[in-house]
Amino acid sequence: xxALDRIAHAGRWRRLPLAEKALLALGLLALALILPPxxxxxxxxxxxxxxxxAGARVPPGAWLGAFAAPAAFIATGALALVVTWGExxxxxxxxxxxxxxxxxxxxxxxAALLLLALTTPAPVLVKxxxxxxxxxxxxxxxxxxxxxxxxxxxxxxxxxxxxxGGAGSIxxxxxxxxxxxxxxxxxxxxxxxxxxxxxxxxxxxxxAAEPAPSPRRLAxxxxxxxxxxxxxxxxQ
Amino acid sequence: MAAVILEARGxxxxxxxxxxxxxxxxxAVKRGQRLAILGPTGAGKTTLLLHLNGTLKPSxxxxxLDGDACAYSRxxxxxxxxxxxxxxxxxxxxxxxxxxxxxxxxxxLNLGLAPAEARARVERTLADLHIAALAERxxxxxxxxxxxxxxxxxxxxxxxxxxxLDEPTAGLDHHGARxxxxxxxxxxxxxxxxxxxxxxxxxxxxxADEVALFDGGRVGSQGKPETVLADARSLARAHLRMPLVLAxxxxxxxxxVLGADDSLPHSHDDALALFxxxxxxxxxxx
Numbered sequence: 001x002x003a004l005d006r007i008a009h010a011g012r013w014r015r016l017p018l019a020e021k022a023l024l025a026l027g028l029l030a031l032a033l034i035l036p037p038x039x040x041x042x043x044x045x046x047x048x049x050x051x052x053x054a055g056a057r058v059p060p061g062a063w064l065g066a067f068a069a070p071a072a073f074i075a076t077g078a079l080a081l082v083v084t085w086g087e088x089x090x091x092x093x094x095x096x097x098x099x100x101x102x103x104x105x106x107x108x109x110x111a112a113l114l115l116l117a118l119t120t121p122a123p124v125l126v127k128x129x130x131x132x133x134x135x136x137x138x139x140x141x142x143x144x145x146x147x148x149x150x151x152x153x154x155x156x157x158x159x160x161x162x163x164x165g166g167a168g169s170i171x172x173x174x175x176x177x178x179x180x181x182x183x184x185x186x187x188x189x190x191x192x193x194x195x196x197x198x199x200x201x202x203x204x205x206x207x208a209a210e211p212a213p214s215p216r217r218l219a220x221x222x223x224x225x226x227x228x229x230x231x232x233x234x235x236q
Numbered sequence: 237m238a239a240v241i242l243e244a245r246g247x248x249x250x251x252x253x254x255x256x257x258x259x260x261x262x263x264a265v266k267r268g269q270r271l272a273i274l275g276p277t278g279a280g281k282t283t284l285l286l287h288l289n290g291t292l293k294p295s296x297x298x299x300x301l302d303g304d305a306c307a308y309s310r311x312x313x314x315x316x317x318x319x320x321x322x323x324x325x326x327x328x329x330x331x332x333x334x335x336x337x338x339x340x341x342x343x344x345l346n347l348g349l350a351p352a353e354a355r356a357r358v359e360r361t362l363a364d365l366h367i368a369a370l371a372e373r374x375x376x377x378x379x380x381x382x383x384x385x386x387x388x389x390x391x392x393x394x395x396x397x398x399x400x401l402d403e404p405t406a407g408l409d410h411h412g413a414r415x416x417x418x419x420x421x422x423x424x425x426x427x428x429x430x431x432x433x434x435x436x437x438x439x440x441x442x443x444a445d446e447v448a449l450f451d452g453g454r455v456g457s458q459g460k461p462e463t464v465l466a467d468a469r470s471l472a473r474a475h476l477r478m479p480l481v482l483a484x485x486x487x488x489x490x491x492x493v494l495g496a497d498d499s500l501p502h503s504h505d506d507a508l509a510l511f512x513x514x515x516x517x518x519x520x521x522x
Contacts, residue, residue, distance in 0.1 A: 009374050121374065123334030144332045147376035187329070193291055194330035197322035198390060199314060199346035206338035207345065207355055 002150065004066060004117055013056040013119040018128050019213040020221060024051060025116035027225040031232075032108035037101040040232035041108035047228050048111035056119045066118065070110045078103035127208065137204040145188070152183055238266040241429055242320065242398050246297035247287055257283040258294065259453035265398065265431055270424050272440035272461075273433045275450030276475040281433035282325070284450070285400045288431065290316040301398075318347065321396030325403040327383035331375035336367065336386050339375060343394040361393040365419050381412035385419070392423065399423065401432040405439060417443060441465050441479035442503055449474050462500050481507045493517055 008014065013021060025048075032044040052058045081099030084091055093099070116125075126139045156179060160172055192200075242265040249258040257280035265271050275281050286292040287299055290306050290313040298305040306316055324330055333339035340361060344354035362368040367385050370378065375386060384404070391399060404420070405413040424430055434440055440447045441461045448458040451474040457464050465471065465482055478486075484507050485500035493514040494500070501507045 005374075006377065009377060015372065121334060140334065141332060143334075144376065148328050190324065190326065190329035191332065193286070194322075194324050194387075195332065195342075196291060197289060197317060197324075197330075198343035198394065199317055200342075201346060204332065204342070205345050206333050207341035207351060207358065208335075208338055 002147070003062060005121065005147075007058055007062050007118050008121045011056050011058060011119050014121070015211065016119070016217075017211050017213040018120060018124055020217050021116055021119050022128070023218060024221045024224070025112050027221065028112035028115065028228070029109050031225060031228055032105055032112055035229065035232045036236060037104040037108075039235040040229075041104040043228050043232050043235075044108040045104075045111045047224065048108070048115045051224075052111075052115045052118055056115070058118050063114070063118065066114055067111065070114075071107060074103050074106045074110070077106075133203050140204060145184075145191070148187060149180070149184055152187075153180060156180065238268055240264045241267040241302060242288060242431070243300040243303075244284070244288065244297065245300065247284070247294045247299065248296035249283060249287065249292060249294050251283075256453055258287070258297075260297070261454045263448055263455050263458065265429060266446070267397075268424070268427055268429055269445040270420075270430045270443065271432075272444035272447045273431065273450055273455075274437060274440050274447050274465075274474065274476060275433070275435065277435055279450050279474075280453060281450055282402050285322065285402050285431070285433060288398075288400055289320055289322040291322075318394070319397045321391035321394055321399045323388050323391045323399065323401045323404065325406055327380070327387035328375075330387045330390055331383060333375070335372050335374055336378075336389075337362070337371040339386060340389045340393050343390055347394060357393055357395075361389050364422065365389045365392065366415075381408050381415070384408060384412070384416060388416070388419065396428070398429040398431065401430065403434055404432050405434070405436065413439075435476070437465060437471075437476050437479045438481065441482050449476075461502075484510065488514055 028044050028048050028051075032041050035041065035044065049063070052063055053060055078099045082093060082096045084093050122143055123140055126136055126143070129136075131139070153176070156176055160176065195204075244261055244263040247258045247261040247263075248256075250256045261284065263273075263284075273281055273284065283292065287294055290299070290308070293308050300306070301316060301319060306312060331339050333342060337358060340358045341354055344357045345351075347354075349357065359368070362371055365385055365388065367382065367389060370382060370386065375383060378386065384407075388401075388404075401420075404416055408416060420430055420432075432444075444461055446459060447461045447464050449456045449464055449470055451470070456470055456474065457467065461479075462482060462485075465479055466486060468478060471478055481501050481504065485494060488494040488510050489496065489498075489500070491514070494510065501510050
């Protein structure tokens with residue numbers, strides 16, 4: 001999670017308007033669901049990967065790392081559909097493409113959503129959802145709080161290991177959790193004092209610097225989506 | 237003599253469990269001054285700042301701003317905090333927003349400023365504190381020193397009359413501390429009254445206009461740094477030592493290198509110059 005967050009904050013597309021990134025990612029997602037898996041989903045997967053790697057300059061290792069877990073999950077699901085256990089033991093089903101098609105669709109849809117996740121910090125997405133202020137504030141506070149808590153957790157783990165503890169024992173994990181809770185509460189209390197000092201009234205209103213979408217870039221995205229759809233139709 | 241802007245009279249406070257933190261504490265902060273509250277770690281300095289900011293209510297005594305005691309109603313505390321800002325020791329206790337710009341805008345918006353005015357104030361503050369380049373960065377990816385400056389910016393953007401700072405240089409390296417002090421110098425020059433807690437006697441001696449020695453839940457002595465910090469017995473009671481530069485100055489005065497009316501050294505450069513003076517005098521004698 002911290003790796004995704006770092007990439008989203010440091011990426012080349014960080015400052016691009018959300019509308020542009022959302023149009024590209026959700027447009028590719030829609031194409032992944034609408035177009036035939038071959039060649040549509042494959043083209044969508046290639047376009048999403050290319051946009052992330054070449055456009056947003058997401059490091060290839062980071063992209064693969066983020067893609068690997070859902071891809072493995074999808075592959076495992078597909079494998080279960082492709083093989084069957086019968087009287088002759090393990091065998092391939094008569095129509096293995098039945099499993100491959102949804103797997104391709106799922107991989108393409110994952111790559112499309114990953115493009116959004118790797119180029120847009122989570123708070124920007126939360127704000128765009130236009131949740132009720134209380135929920136949005138809670139989500140943002142949790143997001144911010146989580147990183148502090150992770151730092152604390154790492155420090156406590158390091159302290160345990162420095163004294164030859166930790167290393168996966170249930171007792172160490174229990175001690176860690178027990179120590180983390182009061183620290184989290186204490187930290188939340190201090191955050192409350194810090195916010196109160198700046199006249200906190202119950203809502204976390206701030207000024208965001210959201211740039212306006214560029215008509216030229218929006219047109220380029222629309223052309224790319226049309227090219228993917230056209231390419232899929234031509235190849236088919 | 238400058239008028240007193242913020243004052244504590246007979247403050248008493250005990251932590252839950254009955255441990256006394258403040259017991260009859262008196263303190264006077266003059267308008268425009270830089271006051272250091274000196275005391276050992278765990279002495280209750282942060283608790284005092286939380287009283288001066290209206291966060292904690294004393295069990296006895298009162299806190300006064302321009303002679304008016306804090307009433308502790310919701311609106312009174314709000315009005316109080318508009319004029320008395322607070323920067324906590326740990327910057328993560330203050331930073332919550334997704335980017336530095338958003339975080340610094342929080343206070344100005346709560347003051348009721350229009351978005352355009354708040355935006356202008358945030359931009360001005362970030363430029364003044366030399367952190368405009370961090371505006372779009374998320375606070376959790378900043379270094380500790382950067383976080384400290386952003387936390388300070390969040391309070392400075394509200395343009396308080398008095399700024400309370402809890403251990404402002406704690407955790408900073410020499411460069412970071414110098415940078416932060418330069419920012420505070422500019423704030424002081426602009427007329428902001430600064431009150432900061434520290435256990436760093438050298439910082440208090442070299443930088444503050446006045447120091448208050450915190451000892452046993454009360455201010456043992458308050459006055460010019462060269463007076464208060466020259467009292468070895470008071471310092472020992474507060475578990476502190478004499479600043480090195482001051483000790484050198486007093487030794488030079490005792491040895492006749494420094495005249496009785498000459499001013500004592502306040503910085504490392506002053507101390508070095510004095511040392512060289514002493515060495516050349518010794519050479520002449522030899």
